[in-house]
Amino acid sequence: MSELEGDDELVLSELLNHVLDKGVVITGDVTISVADIDLLRLGLSVILSSVETLEGRRRGAEPQA
Amino acid sequence: MVDRAPDDGHRDPGEPRVEVSRGSAAAFAEELRALAPTLPERINADPDRVENGLARLVLTLIELLRNVLEHQAVRRMDGGALSDEEVERLGLALMRLDERMRELKATFGLTDEDLTIDLGPLGRLG
Amino acid sequence: MLHLYCLTSPGGERAASGVRGLEGAPVRVVRAGAVEAWVSEHETLPREVTPDLARAHDGVVRAAMAWETPLPARYGQTFANEESLTSALAAREGAIVEALERVRGAVEMTVRVLLDEDPAEEGAEERGERAAPLAALGWAGAGEGEAASGAGARARTGRDYLSSVRARHEREAALHRRAEFLQARLSRAVEGVTRGESRTPAPPSSRFLTVSHLVALGDVSEYRLALRSFVESEPRPRVLVSGPWAPYSFTENQRG
Numbered sequence: 439m440s441e442l443e444g445d446d447e448l449v450l451s452e453l454l455n456h457v458l459d460k461g462v463v464i465t466g467d468v469t470i471s472v473a474d475i476d477l478l479r480l481g482l483s484v485i486l487s488s489v490e491t492l493e494g495r496r497r498g499a500e501p502q503a
Numbered sequence: 504m505v506d507r508a509p510d511d512g513h514r515d516p517g518e519p520r521v522e523v524s525r526g527s528a529a530a531f532a533e534e535l536r537a538l539a540p541t542l543p544e545r546i547n548a549d550p551d552r553v554e555n556g557l558a559r560l561v562l563t564l565i566e567l568l569r570n571v572l573e574h575q576a577v578r579r580m581d582g583g584a585l586s587d588e589e590v591e592r593l594g595l596a597l598m599r600l601d602e603r604m605r606e607l608k609a610t611f612g613l614t615d616e617d618l619t620i621d622l623g624p625l626g627r628l629g
Numbered sequence: 630m631l632h633l634y635c636l637t638s639p640g641g642e643r644a645a646s647g648v649r650g651l652e653g654a655p656v657r658v659v660r661a662g663a664v665e666a667w668v669s670e671h672e673t674l675p676r677e678v679t680p681d682l683a684r685a686h687d688g689v690v691r692a693a694m695a696w697e698t699p700l701p702a703r704y705g706q707t708f709a710n711e712e713s714l715t716s717a718l719a720a721r722e723g724a725i726v727e728a729l730e731r732v733r734g735a736v737e738m739t740v741r742v743l744l745d746e747d748p749a750e751e752g753a754e755e756r757g758e759r760a761a762p763l764a765a766l767g768w769a770g771a772g773e774g775e776a777a778s779g780a781g782a783r784a785r786t787g788r789d790y791l792s793s794v795r796a797r798h799e800r801e802a803a804l805h806r807r808a809e810f811l812q813a814r815l816s817r818a819v820e821g822v823t824r825g826e827s828r829t830p831a832p833p834s835s836r837f838l839t840v841s842h843l844v845a846l847g848d849v850s851e852y853r854l855a856l857r858s859f860v861e862s863e864p865r866p867r868v869l870v871s872g873p874w875a876p877y878s879f880t881e882n883q884r885g
Contacts, residue, residue: 448521448528450680451535452739452871455839457683459829461703462636462728462880464717515695516736516846516873524860527867530743534836570833577795580788587788594787597794615832 558611562604563618569604573597631659631668631714633706634689635699635875636725639665644696650689651682659711661718664725667693668714671707678704690875698732700725701875728880735824735843736873738852740815742838743867744807801833808838811866815840818859822848827878841878849873 523531576597580590608614632651641658645667648656654669667689675682686704693699708714718725785793816826825843844852853870860868 447532448523448535448869449519449871450683452519452521452869453687454678454680454683455829456701456737456739456874456877457687457704458678459703460877460880461701462725463703463706464633464636464721464725465706465708513697513734514846515691516849518691519872519874521869521871523870524865524868527743527869530867531741531869534743573794574798577791577798580791581795590791591787594789594791596787598785598787598790601790615834619830619832 558607559613559617562607562611562613566604566615566618569597569600630672630674631670631708631711632674633702633708633714634667634669634686635693635701636718636729637665637667637693637697637699638726638729639663641665641667641693641696644693648689648692649685651685656689656692659714661715662722664718664722664729666714666718667699668708674707687875694736694875698729698735699875700728700732700880701877703877724881731825732843732876732879735845735876736849737841737876737878738844738849738870738872739839739841739874739878740856741869741871742808742811742815742840743836744804744811744838745836797834804835805833811838812840814862815859818862819852819855822852822855825879829878841874843876843879844873846873 576593579585580593585593608618632654634650634656637658639660645656645658648667650656650669651671651674654671656667656669659666659668669689683704687701690699690701708717812828819842823842823844827841827843829839829841831837831839842852849872856868856870860866
């Protein structure tokens, strides 16, 4: 194996592959299971982030309890 | 599985580095470039873009189904029980569906990689 | 809004102090029961991800990594406030604690293997000739469709279309068989120095097999050595190895 010197393109590709496509998603996801086996995991982070953002704005406008 | 190492003595693993087998750097760079040619423009991390999540969800499911349909169509064609006219109609319909899906994917800036689902224990389809 | 970088066990306050994240924003920890979240606060964040933003995100994850192996968060998760963050965490606390235990003291190494090469091409490489790009070999690009068919798509018959679909399926089946074969060989080469393995999902036309391994910190050099036996076995696979990373691929229940 040869070590790459300064091939920023490859290092960046690998970085993006990890940071954008992997990692834990806690903002929201749906897992569809059949017979207790998780078959589909759909990341809905974009949708649920939007909902939470709206909620947050609404809550922010209300007087403190 | 290896036994868990003790927690103390944890140290900074350092910067990630990339190594390639001899003579392969160009091949990898070319293939990876084909995967994500315009990465920064393609990724929209704006949480207010609800359509992004919905489009991805819907298109993923359609592509999943379309893949199964195409496999079935090929099997039927090879099975010999379809008339020439039926094969022609089937092929044209699927071809149009393929064209339409390309347009939709392009509209939302989604590639086949974006629409990949991990089927876990089911593994691959066809 | 809060941008989430990663999750750890409680106690990371000192490790997080002084750390800067996206756009130089200061990083702090938010406690939620048995877990802690590393976050930074922003008025707004850019719509598009840039390499600098991605690096800043991973930079914070690696700062946490110097203290304890974290569960890295996928880029782009934001929360309106601490309350929405802590309630999202509370709902998943058990699974997160389990995942943290699984990755404790370990790092991720990622291996990519090119699936398409023709052994005859390797001779060409050694003779100084550039290996033929995939397109020239007639393999369809992912998402781009068959180069030959693109222009004449409308002129083709339905039967022609189905025939090209069949041809594509056959190529994909060959790629799949090769990927399975290489993955099995790779797993055998590194078993004993890995705690877990995760294959990255890819479309059937993908030209890569991508596998990530969870490796105890102290085993990384042995892992690299073990990889060499895989790389040097015939027919020589074309391999790219990257790491060490935080365990981006091991945040859920992966087969060990």
